[in-house]
Amino acid sequence: MTVLDETPVDLSAGVGMYVGKSPVMKEVLDLAFRWAKTDYQVLIEGETGTGKELMARFLHHASERWDRPFVAVNCGAMADSLLESELFGHEKGSFTGAHRDRKGLFEQAAGGTLFLDEIGEASEAIQVKLLRILETKEFYRIGAEGSLPMTARVITATHRPLRKRVEEGAFREDLMFRLDVGKITMPPLSKRLRDIPDLVVSLFQKEGLPERTLTDQALKRLESHPWPGNIRELNHVMIKTAVTLPAQQTIIDEGDLALPESRLDERLLLNHESDCTVPELLEAVRLYEKELIQARIETVLKETSGDRKRAAELLDLTERKLRYWLNEK
């Protein structure tokens, strides 16, 4: 039986995986099923918010290892030394502050799945260690003399294609070959528009929000949005929509949709969803502000045939400030 006979159904018990009806998702899931049944490394590629982590959980739950731990770590989110100690664990006294032995994630995931998210961001030192572990099937806690067997299955994900990272000189080709035994590419939401209604239903269920129906116009509007943040962005928009609607309203029309009104909204939405800090949000606002001002200045400069003094007058700026915005100090 292939996955095609099983749609839509929650196949990954408890992780809320929606099984897509769109042809592209059917293909992806069919392939995922095949890899899930093996013990090979699988690399999941795809844009941000396309469901790479959910796919990793799906691979785990659909595998023979489903009753063993699934352990996830983001390789781009912490300093090298911390990541190393997280991954491999350490022996008491191996460095200042190591007051007792500590199991690393490889040990915690024993017999199960270790999911290394954003593997493309891993440092050279971590890459070398991973390569060795995958080759020898054993690893060392930091400061330990004896090795431990590696029994976890390694699944990795990246939003930047690894091949590109290799070309940039940022990723080892030999490690890429080790990780990319099986490859699953998560399609962007724009390539699976048919899944939007079911994604919305599944989201409302998961969030415990009242069931509501989308009108045809609302659906069309959702289908024409570019969705740079993919499913994460759709979820965000739909939660915002659902929460702001009157409780008794069971239909969602085009005008009810809380779609971002500007690119700034969209950017903040993306940044917000990728757990950025307040200074990072402020930076996004600042950059967008600069873009808007520069675009406006350029339009006016065309009207004044490049006359900066006149353009500054029209824009109620000093000429100095205008040059500053144009990086012409």
Ligand SMILES: Nc1ncnc2c1ncn2[C@@H]1O[C@H](COP(=O)(O)OP(=O)(O)OP(=O)(O)O)[C@@H](O)[C@H]1O
């Ligand atoms: N098929 C799906 N059905 C329902 N929800 C989904 C599906 N795929 C993804 N999501 C939801 O979309 C959001 C983003 O998913 P996920 O974190 O897996 O994406 P990602 O590709 O790993 O993102 P990033 O690259 O930013 O880490 C999550 O809230 C997830 O629950």
